[in-house]
Amino acid sequence: MTVWFTGLSGAGKTTICKFVEKKLRIQGYRVEVLDGDAVRQNLCKGLGFSKEDREENIRRIGFVAHLLTRNNVIVLVSAISPYREIRQEVRQSIPSFVEVYVNASLEVCEQRDVKGLYKKARAGEIKHFTGIDDPYEIPLYPEVECQTNQEIVAESATKVLEKLQELGYVVALSR
Numbered sequence: 001m002t003v004w005f006t007g008l009s010g011a012g013k014t015t016i017c018k019f020v021e022k023k024l025r026i027q028g029y030r031v032e033v034l035d036g037d038a039v040r041q042n043l044c045k046g047l048g049f050s051k052e053d054r055e056e057n058i059r060r061i062g063f064v065a066h067l068l069t070r071n072n073v074i075v076l077v078s079a080i081s082p083y084r085e086i087r088q089e090v091r092q093s094i095p096s097f098v099e100v101y102v103n104a105s106l107e108v109c110e111q112r113d114v115k116g117l118y119k120k121a122r123a124g125e126i127k128h129f130t131g132i133d134d135p136y137e138i139p140l141y142p143e144v145e146c147q148t149n150q151e152i153v154a155e156s157a158t159k160v161l162e163k164l165q166e167l168g169y170v171v172a173l174s175r
């Protein structure tokens with residue numbers, strides 16, 4: 001399956017992804033991670049942050065996720081993916097798709113400012129920054145919602161893993 005983590009920058013997508021990846025690998029699953037930041041260095045190099053470019057970015061990630069998924073690799077995607085419609089389009093193209101809304105308020109993400117990007121966006125040094133001067137459309141029916149301002153990482157990751165078990169995509173995982 002493809003597990004698609006969406007949320008604001010700094011919400012916790014990468015962190016939860018890594019935790020889930022580790023747990024699945026221990027169980028012997030083949031896992032691939034497609035991280036938005038990393039993908040923009042190669043597969044999606046040259047794409048910017050306009051709506052069109054963001055859509056193209058997601059479409060390419062979705063395409064690779066689809067190829068891997070159909071070969072029984074578990075794909076964990078970590079990408080802001082702010083637009084609902086394109087997330088929906090990717091969902092339609094992948095038969096076993098699990099959407100995880102990594103939810104933390106803008107205030108919390110900005111306070112964390114893991115990569116120092118909010119500061120730059122507030123200073124006007126970065127344009128089209130999601131949450132500041134670009135939209136984020138929250139998922140309406142995500143399979144999982146992690147509230148990372150209230151949960152520790154292990155709790156958020158466990159929510160994801162339990163949903164994967166419930167859906168029958170993975171067998172029971174040891175804690």
Ligand code: ADP
Pocket residue numbers: 007008009010011012013014015016078102112114147148149151152153154156
């Ligand atoms: P993103 O990939 O969404 O941009 P990161 O994973 O890079 O975000 O950063 C999220 C930050 O929030 C990390 O510093 C992480 O330690 C912290 N954090 C606090 N609680 C959680 C949680 N429950 N899940 C994930 N990250 C959390």
